[in-house]
Amino acid sequence: MKQPAFPNDKNEQSTANKISTFDTRVEFIKSSFGHAEDLLMTPIIYKEEKGVIFYLATLSDSEKIQNSILFPLIKYHSLDFGDIPYTVGVQSKLNLNDSINALLQGNSVVIIQGSEDIFSFNTVKDLSRSPKEPDSEKTVRGSHIGFVESLSTNLGFIRQSIESTHLKIIYHQAGQYTNTKIAIVYIDGIANPNLVRRVEERIQTLFTDMIFSPGYLEELVEDTPLSPFPHILYTERPDRTIAQLMEGRIALMSEGSSDVLILPVSFFSFFQTTDDYNSRIITGSFFRFLRVSSFLISLLLPCLYIAIIAFHFEIIPNEILVPVKNSVENIPFPPLIEAVIMAFTIELIREAGIRLPTPIGQTIGIVGGLIIGDAIVAAGLVSNIMVIVIALTAISSFTIASYEMSNTVRILTFPLMVSAASFGFVGIIFSLMFIVGHLCKLESLGTPYFTPIAPFNLQGMKDAIVRFPIWMLKDRPKELLVRNKKRLNQPRRWEKNEK
Structure with a gap:
């Protein structure tokens, strides 16, 4: 079926906008959608002139059309069409191209014979869900509200919490076919304007068929997409997004997604949670240190075990030497193959648990792990100590606050x-040197990724591996080059008054 060429050809656009007859305009809209079955037409008669209401049944709310367009037309039939007080937002004097875009956004379009104006009504169907707490970012204390798939609703959550004119929102659209609406959110007066400008330039220069999910947007705007380490922080929590904005960072939000992209971030941002700041100082610091330690455990424990069994058996204490030797001496595979078999099995169980419905997934995770672990040891394919090592590695990776960083550490384990199976401790040291060098080289939106370690910043260490008291965190992150460097000027002022 031949489609009108109005979307891309400017000459044909101007020709289409000059179409003035009623029947021709109606046929143009119908043919623009290829006579799609969800494009509905409702004929109307107004002042003895025929008209038609166009809307997409998949995007528009039929009840809104009845109550907000048809009933006012019947009630105020003596007024001019443009003077009728409608109960929804209305735009007039649209051209044909604007009317097509309005329909694609869920609005209704009205054409009246004898009138050159085309009217658009806000009758968008509410497709959003209730703002419940995200499953991947649960917290013990604090807010239990999460973002939804509606961009306007998510921006409303932020506006409600930051009641300031300094909160800036910049809209862009990306995707030739999806035309996805993207919002850049930042605090004017805090965020570095050069970083905001850089994000805008990256969004404006995107040329792709679609922006389907945050993963598409992340790959198109991050500095080093081939790095295993995530450069952008995902969150579904409004309170966490607001805290990052107040630090001077920038949030990217898109229509149809509950995930917010925070940038720029550092390596240690992925180990921070909302509970760190809702808990007492010692408690919050302990659990953050535990998460950082879990990263090292899940990264190093399997390779250390392989290196010890294969090359450095002599460092095992005499008290446990005999049990370890009895456990591994009858295994037909070298330690590397053992570890790969168990790690691959754990990943299979984990992936199956995610893809299956929740009750079944939990059963598969528990029963499958127990049965397979017991059977594989009984069959003599894997030692029981290797099962313990891989189990501890998997549990440690699950304690990392970020899902993306948790995936990274599991991939780096292989x-x-x-390296450990090939060169022992020497291979591990060289691999770690390569990883640390890679971390020092990485940047997130042009800012150092491994800060405050490289470059070293003593002030930044107050909120990295552990958390110092809030009243001691007076400065915003140095690497962001924010306009307002002070977070707190005179905290705990009451102490001076009581002395």
């Missing part, structure tokens, strides 16, 4: 195991 090359580290190969």
